[in-house]
Amino acid sequence: MDPSALNSPELQNLLAQEKEKAMISEMISKLTSSCWDKCITGSPGSKFSSSEANCLTNCAQRYMDMSLVIMKRLHQ
Amino acid sequence: MDSFSSPSSGSSPKFSTDDIMSQLRTQLEQAYAEEFLETVRGKCFDKCITKPGSSLSGSESSCISRCVDRYIEATGIIGKALFNQR
Numbered sequence: 312m313d314p315s316a317l318n319s320p321e322l323q324n325l326l327a328q329e330k331e332k333a334m335i336s337e338m339i340s341k342l343t344s345s346c347w348d349k350c351i352t353g354s355p356g357s358k359f360s361s362s363e364a365n366c367l368t369n370c371a372q373r374y375m376d377m378s379l380v381i382m383k384r385l386h387q
Numbered sequence: 388m389d390s391f392s393s394p395s396s397g398s399s400p401k402f403s404t405d406d407i408m409s410q411l412r413t414q415l416e417q418a419y420a421e422e423f424l425e426t427v428r429g430k431c432f433d434k435c436i437t438k439p440g441s442s443l444s445g446s447e448s449s450c451i452s453r454c455v456d457r458y459i460e461a462t463g464i465i466g467k468a469l470f471n472q473r
Contacts, residue, residue: 322407322408325404325408329408329415333415336419338469339462339469340423342465343465344430346461346465355434355450357456359464368464370465370468371465371468
């Protein structure tokens with residue numbers, strides 16, 4: 312393989328995009344796992360109850376809120 | 388791996404950016420699929436197989452089916468919630 316191909320700005324750019332996508336994917340994966348544990352307490356049904364569905368949505372959004380709180384705290 | 392070998396003499400074939408990115412995306416997708424599978428197995432085992440018997444009962448099997456469907460649905464809900472911010 313020609314090593315100079317690795318230095319192209321185009322490739323670096325594409326890699327940066329993929330890295331961003333991978334980080335988002337990981338976040339969704341981890342959050343789904345945590346929020347499932349918090350919100351789906353009983354046996355899985357054939358659909359989510361509205362309280363389960365709301366809990367999942369709230370869970371993700373509260374996570375984002377928490378993230379902001381943490382960053383503000385760390386910048387004080 | 389064949390695709391990474393290059394002739395030892397003068398002109399080595401240039402590996403295109405497209406090829407690299409294409410392989411990367413394929414491998415990422417495989418990794419995600421494996422990770423997802425592992426997670427779903429863990430969650431549904433915990434939820435549905437509470438008292439392991441000598442075989443999977445009908446109710447355990449249906450629980451597992453529902454569990455997989457719900458987990459996929461949960462993944463979608465979380466994804467949407469993250470990107471439909473207030």
